[in-house]
Amino acid sequence: MEALFSSFTAVAIAEIGDKTQLLSLFLAARFRAKGAIIAGILVATLLNHAASAWLGVWVAQFIPQGWHSALLGGSFIAVALWLLIPDKDDSEDTGVLRYGAFAASCILFFLAEIGDKTQIATVLLAASFPDAVWWVIWGTTLGMLAANVPVVYAGSWLLQRIPLNVARYCACGVFMLIGVLIIFSGSGF
Template sequence: MYAFFLSTAVIFVAELGDKSQLMAMTFATRYRARDVIIGITAATAIVHLASVGIGYWIGDSFADSQDTIAIVAGVAFLGFAAWTWRGDELTEDEADKARRSTGWAILAVGVAFFLAELGDKTMLATITLATQEGWLGTWIGSTVGMVAADALAIAVGAVLGKRLPERAIKIGATSAFVLFGILLILEGAGVL
């Protein structure tokens, strides 16, 4: 359960202000919110299953070096903090493609999210979490965290439109990554 709760929280925070959230809001202007959520859930479950597989393999392969893995994971989280602070924007071209996509809504959303998540910080954060936590809890938690964050974006976007407090979201998400990174580094160094 710890892996589930930790990965839900970390991925939820990682997704705040991410390009995927902007894609979710854009798709929701064209398709029913239910179809967008189903497409996001399917794509996220597939990408994060591969992510936890990679992370579990890394953690298992270097089981004797858990302190080193914790320090590397902490540094990675500090990198995710910098990535979050820098920002991740949906280009006008990407927004136009999302609005113009035709065919089945769930398939269009699912494919778009699958491709957008490959190599994204939420995928890398999931790999990082899976190096130390159980793969099943990390997989389910990371999927729930991402879908929850994107569902929130759809709901908030519907209510507030483009008046989202982007700076506050960026500061909060960056701070959370810094906190997780420092805690992991301290844990790996034997301080905690």
Template sequence: MAGAPARPPAPSLRNVETLLIAMAVVAIAELGDKTQLVAIVLAGRLRRPLLIAAGMAVALGFMHGLAAFAGRWLDQLLPDRLLGWIIGTGFCLMALWMLRSSGHSRANVPRPSSQRHVFLIALFTFAMLEFGDKSQLTTLGLAAVLDPAWQVGLGAALGSIMINLPMIWLGYRLQNQLPQRLIQRCAAALFALIGAAVLITQAL
């Protein structure tokens, strides 16, 4: 009919093609990564899955956004060797904290005053895990060849969060099936291994 308003163009997947590519590629890169293992043990140890998920989401969003928008300057923020020593020492300190609390009884759920720290623990842990990790390097590589950068960062963050969220649920469910002391000691061992591996790599 004459005079009828023109229809707006139909939405196309090409408008979000970069986002979908980044989401898929980073999700695949995260499969079997140590981030998934840490998500399991943190959820089993801290027993606050929503706070852990929130801390993880903020950390992953920030780290992948940083890689997408400022990747070329990441190396200049801190020397690689110094950064490695900081991260390795941080994981070793986390291992000592986990081991120190492993002597407590299973009924010793974090008190309300300490629950505020769960978010910060998750935020700090996942941010350290992602700094220089293969998934962040994947985001850095994608940002070099794909546009726009915000879709690369958002897609990478969504892919990483999507693949790690089920691990938090799994860890929370397992804490009812396994002795809490065993979970705490496994968590301490995992953090110690990651920290030692990073420190040894820097020393070589």
């Protein structure tokens, strides 16, 4: 359950102000079928994060045993610093939109997640919890939904009231804390 909670919390916080949240806002403005948008986000996230989690478990087996904590903690600190860089909405009005809310959401969300902070976090979380990879996948997926479903339903209203810089700094702090805790837990302190 620690893997589920850690994954949910890390991704839900990291997703605030992320480009996929901006994509959710764009899709909600473009399509009326909110349920289809959310279903597309769910399918895309499950597929993307499952692949990412399995990659994390696979990569973790090649890291020398004494280095796990230092590399993992350092990676979380790197992601923390990356969170301070604001994302831009790079979604364009592509031909994908003609296939409807579900297909467009699924395809655009899957593509937007490639190389994204939350995908990297999923790889790192799976490497941290290799025996609980399914809990990581569900946690990160639920974290994405927790951050994006409100945007789909009340995006414009929410984005006018949530200061994204404050959210980015909080997310940075959480990832920094996780990184430091991982480093110290593995060094015998």
